[in-house]
Amino acid sequence: xxxxxxxxxxxxxxxxxxxxxxxxxxxxxxxxxxxxxxxxxxxxxxxxxxxxxxxxxxxxxxxxxxxxxxxxxxxxxxxxxxxxxxxxxxxxxxxxxxxxxxxxxxxxxxxxxxxxxxxxxxxxxxxxxxxxxxxxxxxxxxxxxxxxxxxxxxxxxxxxxxxxxxxxxxxxxxxxxxxxxxxxxxxxxxxxxxxxxxxxxxxxxxxxxxxxxxxxxxxxxxxxxxxxxxxxxxxxxxxxxxxxxxxxxxxxxxxxxxxxxxxxxxxxxxxxxxxxxxxxxxxxxxxxxxxxxxxxxxxxxxxxxxxxxxxxxxxxxxxxxxxxxxxxxxxxxxxxxxxxxxxxxxxxxxxxxxxxxxxxxxxxxxxxxxxxxxxxxxxxxxxxxxxxxxxxxxxxxxxxxxxxxx
Numbered sequence: 001x002x003x004x005x006x007x008x009x010x011x012x013x014x015x016x017x018x019x020x021x022x023x024x025x026x027x028x029x030x031x032x033x034x035x036x037x038x039x040x041x042x043x044x045x046x047x048x049x050x051x052x053x054x055x056x057x058x059x060x061x062x063x064x065x066x067x068x069x070x071x072x073x074x075x076x077x078x079x080x081x082x083x084x085x086x087x088x089x090x091x092x093x094x095x096x097x098x099x100x101x102x103x104x105x106x107x108x109x110x111x112x113x114x115x116x117x118x119x120x121x122x123x124x125x126x127x128x129x130x131x132x133x134x135x136x137x138x139x140x141x142x143x144x145x146x147x148x149x150x151x152x153x154x155x156x157x158x159x160x161x162x163x164x165x166x167x168x169x170x171x172x173x174x175x176x177x178x179x180x181x182x183x184x185x186x187x188x189x190x191x192x193x194x195x196x197x198x199x200x201x202x203x204x205x206x207x208x209x210x211x212x213x214x215x216x217x218x219x220x221x222x223x224x225x226x227x228x229x230x231x232x233x234x235x236x237x238x239x240x241x242x243x244x245x246x247x248x249x250x251x252x253x254x255x256x257x258x259x260x261x262x263x264x265x266x267x268x269x270x271x272x273x274x275x276x277x278x279x280x281x282x283x284x285x286x287x288x289x290x291x292x293x294x295x296x297x298x299x300x301x302x303x304x305x306x307x308x309x310x311x312x313x314x315x316x317x318x319x320x321x322x323x324x325x326x327x328x329x330x331x332x333x334x335x336x337x338x339x340x341x342x343x344x345x346x347x348x349x350x351x352x353x354x355x356x357x358x359x360x361x362x363x364x365x366x367x368x369x370x371x372x373x374x375x376x377x378x379x380x381x382x383x384x385x386x387x388x389x390x391x392x393x394x395x396x397x398x399x400x401x402x403x404x405x406x
Contacts, residue, residue: 001113011300016097018143019117019294023095026136028119031094033077035101039067044281045076045250056102070101074118075250075275075291076282082122083284091123110266111297118272118293125288126224126274130254131231133290137258137270138235140294146260146302149269150237153256154244155225157217159277162252165216166192172210179206196243213242225254250275254290260302269298312406315359315367315385316345319352327370330380330396334368337404360385366406368399 004012023030039059058070071077074096082088097117104110119136121129134151141149156162169192177185181200188195195203196213214222225240232238246255253274259267272292279287316334318327331345344362346355352369359367369381369391380399383391394402 002111011303011305012296014305015144015296015300015303016117019095019140022136022139022143023119026093026132028093028095031078031081031096032098033071033074033081033096035070035099036068037071037077037080039069041076041080041282042069042072045079045278056104058101058103072100072102074098074100074116074293075120075278075289078120079122079278079282079284079287079289082287083279083282088279088285088287089123093119093121095119108264108266115296116293117296118291120289120291122287122289124290125276126253126290129288129290130224130228130274133272133292134228134232134256137292138232140270141236141258144299144303146299148262149258149260149302150239151232151256151258152239152241152244153225153228153254154213154241155217155221155254156213156245156252156273157221158252161216161218161221162193165211165213168211168216169193169195173206176206179203191249193245196245207243221253228254246271246273250278250281252276256292262302263298266298268295269302270294311340311342312366313342313344313362313364314403314406315355315362315364316343317352317355317359317367317369318345319371320349321372327375330368330370330399333396333400334403337400338406341403341406356383356385 039057042057057072059067060069062068078094078096082092095118097115099113099115101113103112119133121133137151141147157165170188173180173188173192173195177188179202180188180195181198181203184195184198184200184203196207198204198207229238229240244255244257245251246257251273253276255271255273257268257271260269261267263269270292272290274288274290276286276288278289279285314334316331328345331343334341334343344359344364346358348355348358350358352371356367356369364385367381367383367385369383371381374380374393379393379395381391382394382399382402383389
């Protein structure tokens with residue numbers, strides 16, 4: 001569970017600002033749900049057979065001896081909230097953000113506390129909503145300057161197709177069980193679908209002759225999947241991946257994820273899909289649903305801050321004798337005039353020379369300097385701290401005008 005310092009969060013803030021602009025353009029509203037939920041919510045939604053519920057939930061008994069858990073993902077909580085408000089018959093376009101928790105072996109790209117920003121379209125059946133979410137993903141990547149990625153996509157059909165395929169897969173694998181990796185042997189009886197995305201070479205080799213998921217879904221589903229690929233193939237590298245099933249039991253229909261080779265073995269930084277049956281599983285009414293979540297820790301690794309325009313920083317330097325209400329009113333007026341500029345007042349009793357060193361060290365491009373003479377004359381020194389190092393004397397109003405136009 002890593003700490004995040006200001007230098008780390010610079011990328012996070014840039015990423016968040018870009019996403020919030022896109023969400024606004026798609027008319028998506030924010031929703032917030034608790035970090036803690038009843039453990040039953042996740043066993044019913046994510047699935048008792050999933051690794052998340054079996055091995056990774058942070059669960060404990062509260063004072064009433066009821067089992068509660070830190071949320072491992074966001075969708076189940078949002079569906080629970082909609083059901084409690086009896087709004088399953090309405091349409092919702094919502095986004096969420098926050099920390100999630102899974103007890104797994106820490107490694108590069110995997111943390112026990114991690115952060116997600118996600119989008120959920122609720123009440124929209126398969127069709128236009130799927131296209132809109134894919135187009136939104138492309139916009140997000142483009143706005144962040146991420147171009148080297150692959151969008152993997154698959155169709156899991158309906159619940160009947162999923163059940164029929166799983167039975168056929170188990171029937172194929174049981175005679176060859178000794179060729180499976182130990183981890184995949186355990187999945188055979190509890191969650192055979194998860195064997196499809198195994199990373200173990202022995203399992204991958206065996207699956208080459210296994211039944212193909214596409215043989216179990218309807219012709220309509222195949223046409224829809226191919227239509228999505230056709231719609232976006234000129235805008236990104238989009239590929240049908242029949243082994244893509246996603247890690248949560250509630251998925252049916254379209255599933256997808258974006259991967260980048262730049263991230264190494266943990267290469268997925270966005271994933272999602274359709275989960276039309278989840279509301280019903282949780283005791284609500286039927287509600288068509290599709291969504292995705294972005295792994296913030298991973299996607300920020302793909303953002304190149306060198307290509308971004310840096311914010312302007314200005315040092316506000318006042319000699320010790322002139323620290324008074326008058327000088328700090330100037331600082332306040334500057335911030336009111338242009339709050340896109342970072343004005344650092346240092347809050348120091350040091351000499352002008354030592355404060356100038358601090359200004360240079362902290363990356364200030366300019367400095368406002370107020371000494372005894374400037375204070376008497378209601379003037380300031382405006383100093384360029386970049387290569388030329390030029391300076392000029394300005395009235396307070398001239399300074400504010402310059403600051404506005406900086």
